[in-house]
Amino acid sequence: MSVLGFFGAPVVLLARTVRASARDGVPWRESLAQVHELGGRSVWLVMSGMAFFGAVLVTIANSQARRFVGNVAVLGPAYFELLIRELGPAVSALLTASRAGAAHAAELSTMSVNEQVEALEMSAGDPYADLVAPRVIAGAVGVPLLCTLGTVAATLSAAAVAQFAFGVDGRAFMDPRYVDGWDVLGAFLKAAACGIYIPLAAAVAGLKARGGAEAVGEATTDGVVAASLGCLLIDLAVSLAFQLLRL
Amino acid sequence: MTLLTALGRKGLGAVRGTGALALVVGRTFLALPKLERRELGRALVQFGYGSLPLALATAALAGIIVVLQSGIYVQRLGARAFLGWAAGYGVLWEFGPLLLGLIMSARIGARNAAELALMQVGGQIEGLRGIGLDPFAILVAPRVVAMEVSMLALSTFTFLVAILFESVAALLTLGLPLRVFFGTFSQLLGPWDVLGGVVKTGTFGLAISLLSTTVGLSARGGAQAVGQAAASAVVQGCAAIFILDFVLTAVLAGWMG
Numbered sequence: 162m163s164v165l166g167f168f169g170a171p172v173v174l175l176a177r178t179v180r181a182s183a184r185d186g187v188p189w190r191e192s193l194a195q196v197h198e199l200g201g202r203s204v205w206l207v208m209s210g211m212a213f214f215g216a217v218l219v220t221i222a223n224s225q226a227r228r229f230v231g232n233v234a235v236l237g238p239a240y241f242e243l244l245i246r247e248l249g250p251a252v253s254a255l256l257t258a259s260r261a262g263a264a265h266a267a268e269l270s271t272m273s274v275n276e277q278v279e280a281l282e283m284s285a286g287d288p289y290a291d292l293v294a295p296r297v298i299a300g301a302v303g304v305p306l307l308c309t310l311g312t313v314a315a316t317l318s319a320a321a322v323a324q325f326a327f328g329v330d331g332r333a334f335m336d337p338r339y340v341d342g343w344d345v346l347g348a349f350l351k352a353a354a355c356g357i358y359i360p361l362a363a364a365v366a367g368l369k370a371r372g373g374a375e376a377v378g379e380a381t382t383d384g385v386v387a388a389s390l391g392c393l394l395i396d397l398a399v400s401l402a403f404q405l406l407r408l
Numbered sequence: 409m410t411l412l413t414a415l416g417r418k419g420l421g422a423v424r425g426t427g428a429l430a431l432v433v434g435r436t437f438l439a440l441p442k443l444e445r446r447e448l449g450r451a452l453v454q455f456g457y458g459s460l461p462l463a464l465a466t467a468a469l470a471g472i473i474v475v476l477q478s479g480i481y482v483q484r485l486g487a488r489a490f491l492g493w494a495a496g497y498g499v500l501w502e503f504g505p506l507l508l509g510l511i512m513s514a515r516i517g518a519r520n521a522a523e524l525a526l527m528q529v530g531g532q533i534e535g536l537r538g539i540g541l542d543p544f545a546i547l548v549a550p551r552v553v554a555m556e557v558s559m560l561a562l563s564t565f566t567f568l569v570a571i572l573f574e575s576v577a578a579l580l581t582l583g584l585p586l587r588v589f590f591g592t593f594s595q596l597l598g599p600w601d602v603l604g605g606v607v608k609t610g611t612f613g614l615a616i617s618l619l620s621t622t623v624g625l626s627a628r629g630g631a632q633a634v635g636q637a638a639a640s641a642v643v644q645g646c647a648a649i650f651i652l653d654f655v656l657t658a659v660l661a662g663w664m665g
Contacts, residue, residue: 206646209647213650217657224497243476259514377522377634381638385515393469404580
């Protein structure tokens with residue numbers, strides 16, 4: 162797995178998928194089913210994970226503030242901005258990648274191994290338009306929604322922990338004083354890019370699978386790794402770009 | 409009535425799961441002296457060396473997250489001298505172990521559960537027992553030991569890389585000289601802080617390997633059970649990490665004062 166292949170394969174797959182969808186049209190009904198599959202099934206994991214993450218963040222902030230400022234509530238608005246711009250999208254996308262990436266890769270590799278993909282081609286279907294495109298659309302729609310829900314969960318749990326465990330004013334963590342349009346744009350860019358990338362990376366791993374049950378396990382691991390790694394790199398790239406452009 | 413039935417099923421399932429976990433822990437411990445060396449080597453390569461790229465990316469992310477988080481103090485209050493300590497503490501105690509645990513749970517937990525579930529469903533584990541071999545010595549114990557060794561090795565490596573990334577990120581985003589960063593870092597952090605992070609990562613590793621092998625071995629059914637086992641191992645691993653993280657933070661912080 163060379164570096165070029167790792168980044169190039171999803172891009173090539175995206176180009177093929179777009180071309181195939183333009184030619185054959187997109188199965189909207191299947192896309193909706195995939196939105197439910199990706200979003201509805203991951204929503205509990207993402208929300209509970211993010212709620213926990215918010216609690217950890219406040220705990221760290223509190224221990225630092227006690228050593229230095231005395232009161233963590235002073236920094237609440239700054240933490241709120243950080244959560245919306247950086248941590249919300251990054252951690253939500255990572256949790257989605259581990260769950261949805263595994264599911265997509267396992268599903269598609271099972272189809273490849275059982276020669277169902279060839280069967281689809283024989284019956285004049287197109288695997289890119291019929292299998293990959295709905296998942297990509299579901300990701301592009303679902304991951305931003307999941308990130309929004311995850312960020313809300315993290316904010317609420319941060320406020321609750323601050324209020325009840327540390328006795329500082331929890332409302333400070335919902336103060337949008339420092340949040341501007343650029344923060345929201347950055348978060349949205351990250352979420353949408355991760356949402357498009359997760360299904361593509363999983364599909365690259367899944368459609369390559371040849372052999373038996375062993376190949377399915379291999380493809381599942383590959384899909385999860387590629388999706389998680391891709392999400393981390395996307396978040397890093399967007400953050401750095403915004404940082405360099407001083408937005 | 410249906411509610412009661414569902415509640416009872418859930419309760420029974422929880423008790424069964426706990427029992428299965430306890431059985432796996434006990435039998436793995438008993439099988440440790442007889443564990444299969446070759447399998448251990450293979451697992452070490454897969455779990456440790458194979459996870460390096462992902463662990464590296466995670467370390468970079470953890471470092472940058474922590475710098476952004478502590479950078480708030482620097483930007484709002486001009487507390488430059490304290491960044492090294494804050495960044496080191498954040499990576500060693502919380503974000504480093506947590507993110508590494510989640511990543512490894514997705515990568516290794518899913519794989520363990522899928523492989524063992526496939527063997528269980530295919531009757532290969534029964535076959536091992538049939539010819540008088542202990543599946544725990546051959547399949548489970550090597551995975552648990554390899555996971556533990558890999559997690560400890562990766563944690564050290566991850567911490568180093570994360571701290572390097574932090575210092576560079578602090579230089580680029582906040583204009584903090586490296587000397588200031590490492591100065592406060594070494595002044596305010598002791599060896600205990602490093603140990604806390606290593607203890608956490610080790611515990612997460614044990615939890616992931618034991619949970620995922622238990623889920624894999626208790627799979628029953630057909631091909632669908634394999635997929636379910638993989639997904640359920642990831643979810644259970646993440647849940648266990650969240651809970652353990654909270655408990656360990658409280659215990660270790662209290663113990664170290």
